[in-house]
Amino acid sequence: MLDDRPSLAQTGELEVVAEWTWLDVEYPTQEEHDAALADGSFVRENMCPIGLAVWGGVIYQAVPRLEPAVPVTLGTLVFQGEGDLQPLLRPFPNWEMQEACE
Numbered sequence: 001m002l003d004d005r006p007s008l009a010q011t012g013e014l015e016v017v018a019e020w021t022w023l024d025v026e027y028p029t030q031e032e033h034d035a036a037l038a039d040g041s042f043v044r045e046n047m048c049p050i051g052l053a054v055w056g057g058v059i060y061q062a063v064p065r066l067e068p069a070v071p072v073t074l075g076t077l078v079f080q081g082e083g084d085l086q087p088l089l090r091p092f093p094n095w096e097m098q099e100a101c102e
Contacts (some may be wrong), residue, residue, distance in 0.1 A: 003028035008052070014058050016085070017059070017085070018059075018077060018079075018086065018087050019086070020086050021086075022044035022045060022047060023044065023047040023049055023061075023063065023089055024044060024086070024088050024089065025042060025047075025071055025072050025088060025090075025091070026075075026078055026088035026089065026090045026091075028095065036071065040069055041069055041071065042069055042070075042071050043067070043068070043069035043070075043099050045067075046065055046068065046069050046070050047063050047070055047089075048063060048064065048067070048070075049062065049063050050060050050062055050063070050064060057079040057086075058076050059076060060074065060075070060076055060077075060092065061072055061074070061075055061076070061077055061089055063075070063089070064082055071091075072089055072091045072096060072098050073098065074091075074092050074098075075089035075090050075091050075092050076089075076090050076092050077089065077090075078090045
């Protein structure tokens with residue numbers, strides 16, 4: 001039997017730190033980002049975040065390759081400044097590991 005304690009969502013103890021129309025990826029350069037969008041090797045709409053973990057002040061986001069053109073399956077959220085609710089996904093641990101797992 002489940003206990004009768006309220007969930008975190010019910011108590012209002014959760015804080016929204018990010019929300020997206022689509023999840024965007026941090027590429028080494030803006031040119032590489034734009035090229036990936038143009039050639040179809042990155043399709044924002046195919047990014048479907050499913051798992052999230054927080055460890056040591058870092059937010060890790062899992063994104064399975066359920067669709068093609070998903071360049072990153074595990075990354076950390078990179079906030080661009082105070083109040084940024086649409087952080088970029090930085091490949092974890094690095095781009096080389098993401099490419100090795102394709």
